[in-house]
Amino acid sequence: MKAMIFAAGLGTRLRPLTDDRPKALVEVLGKTLLQHAIEHLKRFGITDIVVNIHHFGDKVLDVLEQHQNFACNIIISDERAVLLETGGGLLKAKAHFKGEEALVIYNVDVLSNIDLVKMHRYHQAHQALATLATRSRESSRYLLFNEQQELCGWTNTNTKAIRHVRPANSIQQYAFSGIHIINPALLDFITQEGKFSITETYLDLASEHKIIAYPHDQDYWFDVGKPERLAAAASFIEKNIR
Template sequence: MKAMIFAAGLGTRLRPFTDNKPKALVEVAGKTLLQRAIEKVSGAGFEEIVVNIHHYGDQIIDFLEGNNNFGLDIQISDERDELLDTGGGILKARPLLEGSEPFLVYNVDVLCSLDLKKLLRWHREHQALATLVVRKRETARYLLFDKEMQLSGWTNIKTGEVKMARQTPEVGKFAFSGIHIIEPSVFPLITETGKFPIIPMYLHLAAQNAIYGFEDTSDLWMDLGKLEQLKVAEEMLQNR
């Protein structure tokens, strides 16, 4: 099975660590974020991995080659000419991701205890076009889901902005966790081109397609793209 690890971000929230290296190669408890992400997805059976690169992308290529790709089939989606955001990044990697099975998308700065095999089973059972992992946590921007956990809209609680994809009588607010499972059949449905974020794409697809949320209630989820979280994770992992 295939997975894509988003490793092209600028990592501005991790400065000064990212002044001379990509976010993916920042270390926490002796391992880079990229190695931890690779171990997480490959441990769930996703052994064909696409890694997108931009900021200091040559260092990621050298790191993977120096580690013999961790014994996996790892390919590079090169965005060094232009950072394409989440939706554009997936679209560029289309030739590497297409096939007969759903593929996983995983942010390099996520540290979690989610059972990815359970997520994949849930996605298949619900015959979803895409399944977004979400959690009940505080954030400024929420995804809105109906009682069946189908994506219905999005809101920014700071600005009051609301975008609805489907009108439903009741909605629940969840925060996106940077992990999703997508069917390759999504590619012909994408109308966006170039650089674009994926959440607006999901919203327009949700009007006529099964875009689901999977609530992650596992005990660990952290965004290691923030300095304060990186320090907490360092202490936690060292004490394990």
């Protein structure tokens, strides 16, 4: 099983920390977010990893070289010319995933102890095209799932925007954790081009394909996309994990 780490984002929420580096190289407890992500994947035997780059991409390359790719097979998907967002970035790297049964996708700005082997077994057992790690937490944007945990819509609670893509007798709303497992065959169904969000792709496909939730409230999870969240994550890990 291979993985892709989304590391190309501008990190605007982390300014001024990202004024001179990409968010992938912002540190928590002496390690970059990129190193945290790679080490978490390695804990579950995943060492073939695609990393996309854009903002200060050269610095990511330098760090990988300095650390000898953290003893992994790292492939760079270069978006320094044009940032393609999550969907476009995944599609650009499509050629690297041929023949794979499953692909783990991991946002570089999340820290979690989620069990990826357990999540993969869940993905296989449900024969899903995509399995999205989710949590019951406060957010302005929620993915909506039916009683079978199948994706059936999306809503933005700030704007009141809502999109339904599959009928549901009852709806559960979860916030997306930025960790997903897909069958690479999904990439053949994508019709968008250029810059687009993978969430839009999931919603487009959910009416005819099984896109399911993997609730993981039992795990710790932090979105460290803002400076104050970096401190909260570091404090929690220091007290509870180390």
